Structure formats: C-alpha cells, structure tokens
Amino acid sequence: MIAGTSGEPAGLTRERLATVAGVTELAEVLRVLRRREARRRAGSELTYRELAGSTGWSHAIVGQYLTGKVLPPTDRFDVLVRLLGASPVEQGALATARDRVAEGRRAQPTGHQPGTRPVGRAGGGRPVPAQLPADPPGFTGRAAELSELDGLLAAADSPSALVISAVSGMAGVGKTALAVRWAHRVTGQFPDGQLYVNLRGYDPEQPVPPGDALAGFLRALGVPCAEIPAELAERGARFRTELSGRRVLVVLDNAAGVEQVRPLLPGSPSCAVLVTSRDSLAGLVAAHGAHRLRLDRLPEPDAIALLRRLIGAPVGAQPAAAARLAAQCERLPLALRVAAELAAARAPTPLAELVSELDDLRRRLDLLDAGGDPRAAVRAVLSWSYRHLPADTARTFRLLGLHPGADWDPAAVAALTGHEPWHSRALLDALARAHLIEPAAPGRHGMHDLLRGYAAELAAGTDPPASRQAALTGLLDHYLAGAAAAMDTRYPAEAHRRPRPTPSTPDGTPSTAYGGLSTPDAAQEWLDAERANLIAVAAHAAEHGWPAHAIGLAGTLFRYLDAGGRTSDALALHTHALFAAELTGDAAAQANALTSLGGVHWRQGRYGPAAAHVERALALHRRLGDRAGEARALANLGRVLQRRGELEPAAARLRQALALFTALGDRLGEARTLDHLGFVAARQGLLRQAEAQLRQALALFGALGDRLGEAESLGHLGAVRARQGRYPAAAEDLRQALTRYRDCGHPDGEAYALANLGAVTGRLGDPDAAHQLDQARCLYQRAGDRLGEAQVLVHLSELAAGSGDCGPARGQAVRALELFRAAGDRAGEAEALTALGEALHESGDHAAAADRHAEAAELAGRTGDRYQRSRALDGLARAGHATAGRSGGHPPAGYRESTGPPDAPDTFALLGAPGAGGPSTAV
Numbered sequence: 050m051i052a053g054t055s056g057e058p059a060g061l062t063r064e065r066l067a068t069v070a071g072v073t074e075l076a077e078v079l080r081v082l083r084r085r086e087a088r089r090r091a092g093s094e095l096t097y098r099e100l101a102g103s104t105g106w107s108h109a110i111v112g113q114y115l116t117g118k119v120l121p122p123t124d125r126f127d128v129l130v131r132l133l134g135a136s137p138v139e140q141g142a143l144a145t146a147r148d149r150v151a152e153g154r155r156a157q158p159t160g161h162q163p164g165t166r167p168v169g170r171a172g173g174g175r176p177v178p179a180q181l182p183a184d185p186p187g188f189t190g191r192a193a194e195l196s197e198l199d200g201l202l203a204a205a206d207s208p209s210a211l212v213i214s215a216v217s218g219m220a221g222v223g224k225t226a227l228a229v230r231w232a233h234r235v236t237g238q239f240p241d242g243q244l245y246v247n248l249r250g251y252d253p254e255q256p257v258p259p260g261d262a263l264a265g266f267l268r269a270l271g272v273p274c275a276e277i278p279a280e281l282a283e284r285g286a287r288f289r290t291e292l293s294g295r296r297v298l299v300v301l302d303n304a305a306g307v308e309q310v311r312p313l314l315p316g317s318p319s320c321a322v323l324v325t326s327r328d329s330l331a332g333l334v335a336a337h338g339a340h341r342l343r344l345d346r347l348p349e350p351d352a353i354a355l356l357r358r359l360i361g362a363p364v365g366a367q368p369a370a371a372a373r374l375a376a377q378c379e380r381l382p383l384a385l386r387v388a389a390e391l392a393a394a395r396a397p398t399p400l401a402e403l404v405s406e407l408d409d410l411r412r413r414l415d416l417l418d419a420g421g422d423p424r425a426a427v428r429a430v431l432s433w434s435y436r437h438l439p440a441d442t443a444r445t446f447r448l449l450g451l452h453p454g455a456d457w458d459p460a461a462v463a464a465l466t467g468h469e470p471w472h473s474r475a476l477l478d479a480l481a482r483a484h485l486i487e488p489a490a491p492g493r494h495g496m497h498d499l500l501r502g503y504a505a506e507l508a509a510g511t512d513p514p515a516s517r518q519a520a521l522t523g524l525l526d527h528y529l530a531g532a533a534a535a536m537d538t539r540y541p542a543e544a545h546r547r548p549r550p551t552p553s554t555p556d557g558t559p560s561t562a563y564g565g566l567s568t569p570d571a572a573q574e575w576l577d578a579e580r581a582n583l584i585a586v587a588a589h590a591a592e593h594g595w596p597a598h599a600i601g602l603a604g605t606l607f608r609y610l611d612a613g614g615r616t617s618d619a620l621a622l623h624t625h626a627l628f629a630a631e632l633t634g635d636a637a638a639q640a641n642a643l644t645s646l647g648g649v650h651w652r653q654g655r656y657g658p659a660a661a662h663v664e665r666a667l668a669l670h671r672r673l674g675d676r677a678g679e680a681r682a683l684a685n686l687g688r689v690l691q692r693r694g695e696l697e698p699a700a701a702r703l704r705q706a707l708a709l710f711t712a713l714g715d716r717l718g719e720a721r722t723l724d725h726l727g728f729v730a731a732r733q734g735l736l737r738q739a740e741a742q743l744r745q746a747l748a749l750f751g752a753l754g755d756r757l758g759e760a761e762s763l764g765h766l767g768a769v770r771a772r773q774g775r776y777p778a779a780a781e782d783l784r785q786a787l788t789r790y791r792d793c794g795h796p797d798g799e800a801y802a803l804a805n806l807g808a809v810t811g812r813l814g815d816p817d818a819a820h821q822l823d824q825a826r827c828l829y830q831r832a833g834d835r836l837g838e839a840q841v842l843v844h845l846s847e848l849a850a851g852s853g854d855c856g857p858a859r860g861q862a863v864r865a866l867e868l869f870r871a872a873g874d875r876a877g878e879a880e881a882l883t884a885l886g887e888a889l890h891e892s893g894d895h896a897a898a899a900d901r902h903a904e905a906a907e908l909a910g911r912t913g914d915r916y917q918r919s920r921a922l923d924g925l926a927r928a929g930h931a932t933a934g935r936s937g938g939h940p941p942a943g944y945r946e947s948t949g950p951p952d953a954p955d956t957f958a959l960l961g962a963p964g965a966g967g968p969s970t971a972v
Contacts, residue, residue, distance in 0.1 A: 069146040076117030078143065082133035083115065089134060099856045100132060120150060122294055178242040178269035181300065184233045185226040187358050187386075190351030194342060198231050201340050202238070202321060212321040213314070213337055215330040218344035221383030224325035225302050227344060232300050232323065239321070241295040244269060246313075249455075250305030250326060259312040263288050264617045266299075266313070273831060274615045279653065281312060289316035296320065307332035346380035355382065359389035363400045370401040377404065383497070390483055391437060428503060435507070438483065441468075445476045446485055447511060448520050449496060450504025453589035454582035456489035461582070464527030465520050493578075521589075525598040528586050531579070532605045535572035540608045542717055542755035547605050573794065576609050584618050587625045596629035600638045607645050611652070612757075612795060619649045637678065640669035644682050651689055656873065659689045677718075680709035684722050691729055694875035694912035700729045717758075720749035724762050731769050732876065734915035739769050757798070760789035764802050771809050772916070780809045800828035800837055808844040811851070818848060839868035839877055846884040850891045858888035879909040879917045886924045890931070899928035 069075050083095055097111045114121045114129060121129055126147050130140050198214055216224050225247075236243060244266050248257045263284040267277050270291045278284050292315040304310045304326040310333060314322060324330060324339070333339040347355065352375040357364040364371040374392070378384035392403055435443060448465050449457070457465075462473040477494055480486045485504075489495035496504070508517060537544045566572045576583075583602060591599035603626030610619035623645040630638035647662035663686045670678035683706035690699035703726045710718035727742035743766040750758030767782030783806040790798035807821030822845050829837035842865035849858035862885035869877035886901035905921035 070150060072120045072150055073117040075120070075146060075150050076115055078146070079115055079129065079133060082130065082135055082139075086134040095133070096854075096857075099854070099860075100129070101857065101860075120147075176242075176269065176271040177240075178244055178266075178297075180245040180269060181232050181236070181243050182229050182245065185229055187355065188226055188230050189355040189358055190347050191223070191227050191230070191344075194227055194344065195231055195234070197342060198323075199235075202235060213333065213339035214321075214323050215333050215339045215341045216323065216325045216344055217327065217329050217341065221381040222344050222346060223382035224344055226382060228300055228302060228323050228325050232298060235298065239296050239298040241297045242270075243298045243300065245300040245302065247302045247455075248304045248309055250303050250309060250328075256305055256309070259309055260284055262301075262313055267291065271831075273834075274613070274617060276835075277617050279617070279620060279655075285312045288313070292317045292320055294319060298323070301325070304328070304330070306330070307336075311337075347382060347385075349375060349380060352378070352380040352385060355385050356389055359386065360393050360400075363392070363396070367400045370399075370404050373404045374400065377408070387483070387485070394482070395437075435485075438479070442476050442479045444512070445473070446480055446504050447508040448504075448517075449480075449486065450501050450506070450508050451517060451521055452524065454585045456493045456495040457582070458493050458578075460531070461524060461527055465524045467520075467523060490578075522595070525586060525590055525595050528579070528583055529598055529601050529605065531566070531575065532583060532602060534566045535575050536605055536609060538566050538572040539569050539576070540612075540757075542753050542758065543608055546717075569794075576606075580615070580618060584621050584625075587622050591625040591629040591632075596633045596635075599629040600626045600635065600642070602626070603645065604641060607648075611648060612797075616649055616652050619652075620646070623649060636669055636673055637675060640666045640673070640675065640678050640682070643669070644678070644685060647682075647685055647689065651685070651692065656689055656693050660686065660693075663689060676709050677713055677715065680706045680713065680715070680718055680722075683709070684718070684725065687722075687725060687729075691725070691732070692874065694914070696729055696733055696876075696913040700726065700733070703729065716749055717753060717755065720746045720753065720755070720758055720762075723749070724758070724765060727762075727769070728765050731765070731772065732914050732916065734919060736769055736772055736916075740766065740773075743769065756789050757793045757795060760786045760793065760795070760798055760802070763789065764798065764805065767802075767809070768805050771805065771812070776809050776813050780806060780813065783809060796828050796831070797834065797837070800825045800834070800841075803828070804837070804841045804844060807841075808847070811844070811848045819845070822848070835868050836872055836874055836877060839865040839872075839874075839881065842868070843877075843881055843884045846888055850884075850888045853891065855888055855892035858891065859885065862888050875908055875912050876914050876917065879905045879912065879914060879921065882908065883917065883921050883924055886921070886928065890924065890928050895928045895931040899925055899932060902928060 069078065086095055097115070100111045114125070127140070127144065130143050135143060194216075201214060202212060216228055218224050229245075232243060232245075246257065246262045246265060248262060250256050260281045263281070264277050266288055267284065268274065270288075272287065272291060278287055294317060296319045297315070299313070299315060299320060299322045301310055301313055301322065301324045304324055306326070306328045307330055310324055310326075310330070314337065324333065329343075330339065330341065334341050346352075349372065353364065353368075353371050356371055356375060360371075374388060375385065378388050392400060395403065435446065438446065445462065445466050445468075449462070452461070452465065459470045459473040459477060462468075462477060463470045466473060466476070468476070477486065481488065481494060485500055486494045486496050512520075533547055536547060566575055583606060587599045587602045590596065590602070603622050606622060607619075609615075610622065623642050627639060627642035627646065630636075630642055643662045643666035647659045647666065650656075650659035650662060663682050667679060667682040667686065670676075670682055683702045687699045687702035687706065690696075690702060703722055707719060707722045707726065710716075710722055723742045723746035727739045727746060730736075730739035730742060743762050747759060747762040747766065750756075750762055763782050764786035767779045767786060769779075770776075770782060771779035783802050787799060787802035787806060790796075790802055803821050803825035807818045807825060810821060811818030822841055826838055826841040826845075829835075829841060842861040846858045846861035846865065849855070849861065862881055866878060866881040866885060869875075869881050882901045882905035886898045886905065889895075889898035889901060902921045902925035906918050906925060909915070909918035909921055
C-alpha cells in the first residue's frame with residue numbers, strides 16, 4: 050500500500066497508480082485522497098470552497114479538477130495533492146501518474162487539420178492560441194527539409210531540452226512557406242497552442258520590437274492588457290511563466306538577428322521554437338543549441354513542378370521555356386509565384402515570348418544590380434510584373450510601400466491614393482491577383498516585407514517628394530478623422546475635448562468614408578481592427594515630420610485605450626505624443642501627454658511615476674494659464690493620491706479641480722470630479738456627504754446622456770447606501786449600474802457592480818450572492834485587475850465567515866491581504882485585515898482576531914479612512930469582549946468601546962478598495 054492507514058481502499062496501491070492513464074482515473078484517485086482526509090478530520094470533508102479558499106483558485110475549477118473534466122497543471126496538481134493529505138512518497142507517485150496522463154493526452158490526435166483554427170481553452174481555462182497563417186496553397190517540394198524538421202522534433206521530444214530550429218536563407222527562398230507548412234503538420238503535437246509572429250526583421254522601417262511581440266503573445270495566452278509588464282525583461286519572464294509546463298509551438302518568422310529572437314524564447318522544455326531569418330543566426334546556435342537548417346533555391350524539378358501547378362498546361366507544352374523561366378527566377382519560390390501569375394494572366398501569349406521579354410528586362414536591371422545579389426532575381430521578376438500593371442494600379446503598389454502599418458482596408462488605401470474606396474477595392478483585387486499583396490483578414494490586405502521594400506524603393510525613385518508627402522498626409526488625416534468619428538460615436542459626451550479634423554476628398558468636398566461608424570458597436574469594431582495601425586501611424590508621424598497628427602491621435606484615442614485597459618498601447622501612443630510635443634516645443638501638448646502618461650502609470654499600479662508625470666503636467670498647465678488642463682491634472686492627481694491612501698490630500702485636489710470645472714462650465718469634468726469626491730468621502734466615512742455628491746454627479750451625467758458616467762455614479766451610490774444599511778435600495782442601484790455597464794461594453798465596471806451586488810445580496814440572504822461574486826472575480830482575473838480580485842476575495846471572506854465557513858474565510862482574506870500589500874494599496878490592506886479579523890473571530894481565535902483588527906485600525910487611521918477604522922475598532926471590541934469573557938481578565942491592548950462608524954448605522958463594508966472599485970474613468 051502507498052497509503053499508510055489501515056483499511057485504505059485498494060485503489061491507492063502503487064501498482065494501481067502505475068496503471069493510471071487517463072484524467073478520469075486520476076480524478077478518482079484525488080477523490081479517494083479527499084475521502085481519506087475527511088476521515089482524518091473526523092468526517093469533515095474538504096469542500097470545494099475550502100480548497101478554493103486555501104489556494105486562491107475558483108471553486109468551479111477545483112470541482113473540474115476533482116471530477117476529471119480538466120487535468121490540473123503540474124504546479125496546481127502538486128498543491129492539490131498536498132492539501133488532500135498525500136504523503137511525500139504518495140506525492141512522488143502521483144506526480145509520475147499525472148505526467149503519464151499528460152503525455153498520453155499530447156500523443157492523442159487532436160482532430161485539427163491543416164488550415165483550420167482550433168478554438169477552446171487549455172486546462173484551468175487558459176486560451177489555446179492558434180495564430181498560424183493559412184497553410185500555403187500550392188506548396189511544392191522541400192520533402193527533405195520537412196523530414197529533417199520532423200526528425201529533430203522526434204529526437205528531442207523529451208523533458209530535457211527546448212527544441213529550437215533556425216531556418217535561414219536568402220529573401221524569397223520560401224522560408225515562411227516551409228515554416229508554416231511544417232507547423233501545420235505538427236499542430237497535433239502541440240495541444241496547448243501555436244504562437245506566430247512576423248518580426249519584419251528586414252522591413253525598411255518597422256521591425257517588430259521584441260517587447261511588442263511579447264505583448265502580442267501574452268494577450269494570445271490570455272494575459273489581460275492591464276497585467277502585461279512595461280519592461281522587456283519582465284515581459285519575457287511573464288511569457289516564460291505562462292508557457293511553463295505547456296506544450297506550445299512558437300514560430301518566429303523573419304527575424305533580423307539573435308537579439309530580436311532571444312527575449313522571445315520560452316523556458317519550458319515542453320515547447321518548440323521555429324525561427325526563420327535571412328541571417329544565419331550563429332549566436333542562436335552557439336548559445337542556445339539551435340539546430341540550423343539552411344534553405345536554398347528549389348531544385349530545378351521542384352521549381353518546374355511549382356510552375357506547372359500554378360500555370361498549368363503551357364509548362365508541359367513548352368518545357369524549354371519553363372526551364373528557362375525557372376532559371377530566370379533563380380528557382381526562388383516568391384519570384385516563381387509572381388512570374389507564374391503574370392504568365393497565367395497572359396495565357397494567350399506563348400510562354401517563350403514572356404521568357405524573352407523577361408530576358409531583356411533582366412539585362413537592363415543587371416546593369417543596376419552589380420555584385421551578384423540574389424535579390425536581383427526577385428527584383429527583376431517583380432519589375433517584370435510591375436511593368437505590366439496599369440498606371441493607377443502601379444501607383445497604388447508604390448504608395449502602399451509607404452504605409453507604416455502591417456495591413457490596410459480599402460478606405461485607408463483610398464486616403465493614401467486619393468481614390469474613392471470602391472475604386473481602391475478594385476485596385477487591391479488587381480494587386481492580389483498579381484501576388485503583389487496578400488489577404489491579411491476579411492476585407493484587409495498586407496504585403497511581404499520584400500515587396501514592401503521594393504514598393505518603397507519604386508516610390509522613392511518614381512514619385513516626387515511632394516507627391517509622397519501628400520499621400521502620407523492623406524493617410525494620416527484618414528486615421529485621425531476615422532478615430533475622431535469612431536470616438537464621437539463610442540464616447541459622445543467627450544466630443545468637445547477631441548481634435549476636430551475635417552477630411553476632404555480630392556475635389557474638396559467632405560469625406561463620407563466614416564458614415565459606417567454610426568453605431569457604438571461599429572465604432573468599437575473599427576477601433577479594435579485599426580488599433581495596431583493607429584499606434585504605428587502615430588509613431589511614424591512623430592518621427593517623420595507630422596507631429597500634429599501624433600499629438601492629435603493621442604488626444605483622440607485616450608478614452609478608448611484608458612477604458613479598455615490597453616496600457617501597453619497607451620504607453621506607446623502617449624510617449625510618441627510627448628516626443629512630438631517636445632520636438633516642436635508645444636508646451637500645451639507636452640502637458641496633455643504627461644497627464645495621459647500619468648493615467649497609464651496609474652492603471653498599471655505605478656503610483657510614483659503616475660504622480661510625477663501629473664505634477665509635471667500641472668506645473669506646465671499653470672505656467673500656460675490653461676485652466677482646463679489644470680483642472681484635469683488636479684483631478685487625476687486626486688485619483689493617484691486616493692489610490693495611495695492619502696485621502697485628505699486627494700479630496701483637496703479634487704475640490705480644486707471641481708471649482709475650476711464649474712467656473713469653466715465644463716459639466717462633464719464637474720460630474721466626474723463630483724463622482725470622485727463622493728467616492729473619497731465614502732472612504733472617509735462621510736456617507737451623507739458622499740451620497741449628496743454622487744446624486745449631483747448622477748444628475749449631471751443624465752443631463753449629458755453619459756451612460757458610462759451614470760453607471761459609475763449608480764455603482765458608487767449603491768455602495769454608499771449599503772454602508773448605511775439600506776440594502777434593498779443599494780441592490781437596485783447596483784442592478785441599474787450593472788445594466789448600464791453591460792450596455793457600454795465596460796467589463797471592469799461590470800465586475801465592480803457584480804462584486805458589490807454580491808456583497809449586498811449576501812447581506813440580504815440571497816443564495817445567488819456567491820455566484821455574483823464568482824462572476825466578478827472571473828471578470829477581474831480576465832482583466833488582470835489584481836486589486837479588483839482582492840476586493841472580491843474580501844467580500845467572499847465576509848460571506849463565508851457570516852455562514853460559519855471559517856476555513857475558506859481565512860484563506861480568502863489572507864490571499865486578498867497578499868494582493869493588496871503587493872500593490873501598495875494601504876486602504877485595501879486595512880479592509881483585508883478587518884476581514885481576516887472577522888474570520889479569526891468566528892473561528893474562535895479571538896486573540897489573533899484582535900491583533901488583526903488592531904493592525905487594521907492603525908493603518909486606516911494613517912490613511913484617513915475613518916470608516917474602515919471604525920469597522921476595525923468594532924471588531925477589536927468584539928474580540929476584546931470574547932477574550933475577556935474567556936479569561937476573566939482585561940481586553941487586549943488597543944481595545945475600546947466603539948459607537949460604530951461615523952454617519953453610518955452599519956459596519957458592513959461594500960465600497961471597493963481604490964484599486965477594486967474606485968473611479969475607473971479618468972477626468
């Protein structure tokens with residue numbers, strides 16, 4: 050027997066564990082352990098909630114682990130078996146069984162076929178990324194290279210080494226096609242997903258920085274934007290953590306060199322990496338043990354077979370001409386595809402005639418491309434194809450090489466070329482047929498970096514500087530105007546604060562390109578689709594002579610990025626704006642960018658940098674006499690101070706901001722600042738004042754038609770009324786807030802409303818309370834809001850303590866305390882200490898409860914949170930009475946009789962900690 054207790058079920062013998070091969074069988078073993086632990090605890094079986102409270106996991110996922118619906122990840126499995134009372138010997142045997150089950154699951158076919166995109170989530174609810182591009186059509190040859198990669202994966206398929214393959218070769222030789230084809234062949238061996246990024250290492254202007262590539266990977270792996278670290282090293286560490294123990298294929302396409310690749314390497318031996326580059330990547334081989342595979346031109350038979358596949362009968366009918374065409378293309382797949390497309394399009398013309406035509410052109414180009422550069426062959430074929438384009442299509446191709454982004458829709462191409470969108474669609478179709486551009490997404494196209502470089506080269510040599518300048522100005526105008534139109538629809542209450550661009554068509558009439566952005570959903574879809582382009586365009590504008598566009602885009606997109614928690618993009622955008630403003634000496638724009646950057650750092654929980662940026666902005670606004678900017682900076686400084694627990698200084702800044710907004714007649718600023726003041730007043734225990742200010746804010750938001758503002762004020766008002774003991778009214782406020790947050794598509798606000806609604810309904814004895822709190826916690830976890838999650842844990846702890854479930858209550862309070870302390874959130878820390886004190890008191894450990902309440906009272910006193918201090922002192926009083934009653938002695942140090950929180954008849958805390966439910970919308 051593995052287990053040492055007599056009478057243990059025979060299912061736990063060492064022999065039985067050695068035969069466990071499936072997740073269902075493994076779950077049965079866990080349940081056996083759970084029953085044994087229940088006997089040890091005198092019949093008290095560990096509940097899912099107790100396990101969840103001890104681990105910080107949701108009780109739902111614990112249930113999935115114990116019923117065999119999900120195989121726990123290695124780290125969680127180890128924690129679980131320890132909690133279930135397994136001995137060290139049993140833990141080792143169980144770990145072996147778990148690894149065997151995981152290995153068996155990897156070996157099973159997934160049913161995923163090349164070219165399809167599997168959807169779903171890995172164990173524990175984590176997303177399964179499927180980022181591979183489509184399997185390349187007409188792929189021909191490369192059997193030896195594919196076999197070599199297969200053999201490498203098979204030989205190294207063990208937990209001892211990370212598999213890295215580096216495919217190198219000249220431009221156009223088919224590295225990407227080989228990598229994507231092989232990746233599709235082996236997706237079944239990587240059930241946890243496939244990550245892909247085109248690093249654009251040889252792009253003429255926009256190689257992808259490793260930090261940006263990591264941000265994309267982390268989002269694909271389910272890490273919320275708000276939780277993605279700002280620093281490259283921290284992003285790399287988080288990436289390696291996310292991949293630990295997972296079997297994921299990472300394809301790094303078109304790398305510039307080792308330094309671009311190194312931060313993107315996983316640390317887990319269960320992963321594999323495939324890198325393509327024109328560089329030999331010798332450092333990757335030497336330092337990381339990569340296997341190098343050099344890709345050469347296609348053998349002549351394969352090159353001709355590819356032409357036959359693409360052109361058809363003429364290749365078989367004219368073998369000499371086909372062989373000559375393959376040679377002219379240097380047997381490079383990219384050149385062969387472009388040449389074949391033109392040959393197929395001109396089918397009535399004999400293949401030999403086209404070959405002769407290319408011969409003449411190549412001789413001319415060879416005079417310009419000395420040195421035997423193999424890329425000259427590609428340039429020659431591209432020139433041949435380009436020369437047969439109609440003038441309008443050729444100009445479109447050239448100008449697309451100037452686009453700073455990765456892909457484009459017809460409206461953007463229209464802005465770049467000056468055509469109507471319908472005409473641009475026809476031009477894009479013609480370029481796609483010529484294989485000079487490629488589909489990137491429905492309705493969008495992109496361009497191979499070699500083609501992009503060639504197009505930009507043609508533009509520089511063909512189009513006058515003034516023409517290129519005008520084209521890019523039109524493109525930047527388009528993105529700025531589109532962003533403004535989308536934002537006016539999505540966030541209409543702030544339209545007066547944004548730049549007012551007026552794009553025009555070539556004949557000077559107003560553009561109608563943005564008529565499709567007339568609904569909030571359409572506006573949101575456009576912003577999401579164009580987000581990467583908007584950031585790239587802003588960077589180009591800041592660095593190449595369009596500073597006003599960079600500044601305008603930052604001011605226009607602020608609310609979209611802030612409300613969505615897109616902190617990485619916001620940091621990049623506002624940094625570009627600050628650079629542009631400093632370059633031109635625009636002090637007002639510098640102040641606005643600094644205020645926005647302060648907001649980004651605030652969202653990231655970096656309160657020191659946030660305060661520093663906003664204080665610099667405040668000084669600039671005051672120097673310029675910009676009272677509106679000064680008001681905004683003061684309000685945002687109040688938000689930062691509030692999160693740091695400096696409640697009275699926060700209220701002072703907010704009162705200054707309110708006076709300025711009122712004098713300026715800025716009712717939106719006035720409403721938001723009143724809402725913030727109400728929140729701070731509630732923190733200070735001034736509940737009647739808080740209610741009055743929140744009602745003023747709610748009325749102003751209603752008059753402005755700002756549904757999001759109404760949601761915030763209703764949510765905060767509901768929390769205040771709960772503190773006053775008016776639970777039915779509080780629940781109604783919170784339900785209205787929840788409805789508005791959902792209508793606005795604001796998940797952070799939805800989580801806040803659900804968290805407080807769960808706490809209120811729990812107070813009313815509603816059995817749905819725990820479900821509401823679990824929903825809130827899931828939303829906060831998805832958004833990466835650790836402080837929001839901590840606040841929900843406090844509510845769950847209070848709910849559990851109230852029903853006598855003291856074990857989960859303690860675990861949840863301890864986890865909340867850890868999260869608040871890690872963020873430096875002192876107000877939240879005081880609340881979690883109070884919740885922990887309540888849990889300890891209910892469990893009978895009154896002395897420990899008194900210690901926690903004393904800590905909470907001291908901390909709340911330092912932050913000025915009178916409400917929390919009163920709650921802590923009440924808890925200390927109850928613990929003191931219990932201790933004195935048991936010992937017949939005196940209450941503990943710090944004990945006093947409490948009269949309850951000032952201005953409130955009830956001590957049940959509902960208003961979230963600053964990070965969990967404070968004003969989420971910046972002024």
